[in-house]
Amino acid sequence: xxxxxxxxxxxxxxxxYLKAALQKKGHTVADFGCYSLEAVDYPDIAFLVAEAMKDxxxxxxxxxxxxxxxxxxxANKVKGVRAVCAYNEMTGAFASEHDDANILCLGGxxxxxxxxxxxxxxYITTPFGGARHQRRLDKIAxxxxxxxx
Numbered sequence: 818x819x820x821x822x823x824x825x826x827x828x829x830x831x832x833x834y835l836k837a838a839l840q841k842k843g844h845t846v847a848d849f850g851c852y853s854l855e856a857v858d859y860p861d862i863a864f865l866v867a868e869a870m871k872d873x874x875x876x877x878x879x880x881x882x883x884x885x886x887x888x889x890x891x892a893n894k895v896k897g898v899r900a901v902c903a904y905n906e907m908t909g910a911f912a913s914e915h916d917d918a919n920i921l922c923l924g925g926x927x928x929x930x931x932x933x934x935x936x937x938x939x940y941i942t943t944p945f946g947g948a949r950h951q952r953r954l955d956k957i958a959x960x961x962x963x964x965x966x
Contacts, residue, residue, distance in 0.1 A: 818941060821878040823849035823866045825859040825888075828881025828925035831933055835879060835923075838934050844941075847875065863891035863900075870919045871897040877941055878920040881933075885924035892920050896965040899957070904928065909936035913943040915950050 820839055824832035829851055836846050849865045851857045859882045866878050870892075880888035885902040892900035900920035901912035904927065912918040921940045923933050 818876045819845045819847070820941070821847050821849060821866050821869050821875040822880075823862040823878075824851055824881040824925065825862055825883070826851060826854050826856050827859075827883030828888075828923070829854055831923065831925035831928065831930065832879075832881045834930045835881070835933060835937055839937070839941075842938075859887045860891040863888045864895065866920065867892040867895035867898045867900070871895050879937060879940075880920055880922045881925045882922075883924060883926040885922040885927065889920075889922040892922065896961050899954070903936050903940065905932070906935050906939045909939035910943040912940050914946045917945040917950065917954055 822832055822836055836848060839846050850862050863880055866880055869875055870878050880892060882888045889900045889902045892898050898920060899916055899918045900922055901916050901918040902922040903909040903912050909921065912921055921937065923936065
């Protein structure tokens with residue numbers, strides 16, 4: 818799978834761990850930054866990844882900041898992006914199965930490496946459930962059309 822990944826300084830260490838773990842599993846990973854522990858503004862990274870996902874350049878994406886909350890707020894401002902913050906394997910799987918999320922957001926200060934890897938794996942390997950979930954996503958798309966002209 819072709820995966821975009823990005824973080825701010827609060828998520829840098831976890832991003833680096835996940836990038837290596839995903840590559841070890843055979844995924845292609847494009848790193849959108851940041852590239853050190855030096856402070857950066859999370860919206861800058863979130864928008865780079867969200868734009869790439871809007872343009873369907875990658876299959877899935879993962880964003881990491883301190884809590885996951887800032888990244889999800891910023892990424893969801895881009896039309897066509899469905900970013901979800903997950904904190905356990907079930908929310909990672911449901912991000913794909915229920916929400917057809919194209920971006921998973923994680924908290925680098927909230928999760929250990931092994932749990933974050935399990936969440937990412939659940940997100941990546943769980944297929945979209947369609948049916949009743951699609952009806953709900955269609956309603957979200959209608960909201961986007963109304964407010965994002």
